[in-house]
Amino acid sequence: GAVVSQHPSWVICKSGTSVKIECRSLDFQATTMFWYRQFPKQSLMLMATSNEGSKATYEQGVEKDKFLINHASLTLSTLTVTSAHPEDSSFYICSADWGVDLHFGNGTRLTVT
Amino acid sequence: KQEVTQIPAALSVPEGENLVLNCSFTDSAIYNLQWFRQDPGKGLTSLLLIQSSQREQTSGRLNASLDKSSGRSTLYIAASQPGDSATYLCAVTTINFNKFYFGSGTKLNVKP
Numbered sequence: 001g002a003v004v005s006q007h008p009s010w011v012i013c014k015s016g017t018s019v020k021i022e023c024r025s026l027d028f029q030a031t032t033m034f035w036y037r038q039f040p041k042q043s044l045m046l047m048a049t050s051n052e053g054s055k056a057t058y059e060q061g062v063e064k065d066k067f068l069i070n071h072a073s074l075t076l077s078t079l080t081v082t083s084a085h086p087e088d089s090s091f092y093i094c095s096a097d098w099g100v101d102l103h104f105g106n107g108t109r110l111t112v113t
Numbered sequence: 114k115q116e117v118t119q120i121p122a123a124l125s126v127p128e129g130e131n132l133v134l135n136c137s138f139t140d141s142a143i144y145n146l147q148w149f150r151q152d153p154g155k156g157l158t159s160l161l162l163i164q165s166s167q168r169e170q171t172s173g174r175l176n177a178s179l180d181k182s183s184g185r186s187t188l189y190i191a192a193s194q195p196g197d198s199a200t201y202l203c204a205v206t207t208i209n210f211n212k213f214y215f216g217s218g219t220k221l222n223v224k225p
Contacts, residue, residue: 034213044157044202044215093157104157 003027004096006105013084013112021079021108023094029074030096035067038091038107047092050077084112115140117205119216126193127224134188134219136203141181144206148177148188151200151218160201161188193223 003026013019023033033050048069049057056069068080077096081088093107116139126132136146145164149157161170161177163186169178176189186203200218207214 044204044213046213095157103159 004094004103004105006094006108008108009106010109011111013110015085015112016083018080018082019084019110021081021092021094021110023077023079023096023105025075025096025098025103028096028098030077030098031074032097033071033077034095035069035077035079036093036095038093044093047079052077081110084110086112088112115143115205115207115214117203117214117216119201119203119219121219122217123220123222125222125224128193128195130193130223131189131191132193132221134190134201134203134221136186136188136216138184138186138205138214141184142208143181144208146177146179146186146203146205148175148186149202149204151202157202190221193221195223195225197221198223 005024005026007022011019031052035047036044037047038044046059047062047067050069050071052071052074058064066082068082071077089110089112091107091109093104095104118137120135143165145162147162148160150160151157160175161172163170163177163179165181174191177186179186190197198221200220202215202218204213204215
């Protein structure tokens, strides 16, 4: 149990366009989901905490108007990278609360050309 | 602010060797500590979870210890195999369990 599905697994987009990444908890309800970003050779960095039915909490330095998070249901959170730029190219991973453990999606590799 | 450090950054060992990965954190007020494995381009796989009240956890060939007072954890891998090659990350959660702090990882290569 406790499977987190993330889609798409990889995406290439042109600079200036927007990209939406979905994170779904398949067999449990998650009131809280987390979005991370990982640049090459660096650690995962928490971007924001997504709370079902309320606004996301963003970490310092993360632009909330650029990285739009929506957690409209207990099984789905979405991250939209708006007006993407090449420097947004990264590996994005979501995780969801389940008990005292976190379960992670397989990540989305975003390449902005 | 919590800082998590992992040493070494990279490690290459021959198959069959026992090895130790180190993780240290600056704020001992943690809720739990987890060790993860990350394969290239993939998400994280949770290996071991140690609650702040525990000293160690074991799963198969893996053993993780926690010394909260000194801010240290070790991941011991016995009889390493090429399939163990991956990046290993440790992460601590805050007392109110709303944030994870990750180390930068140890990249392990086990040579056949």
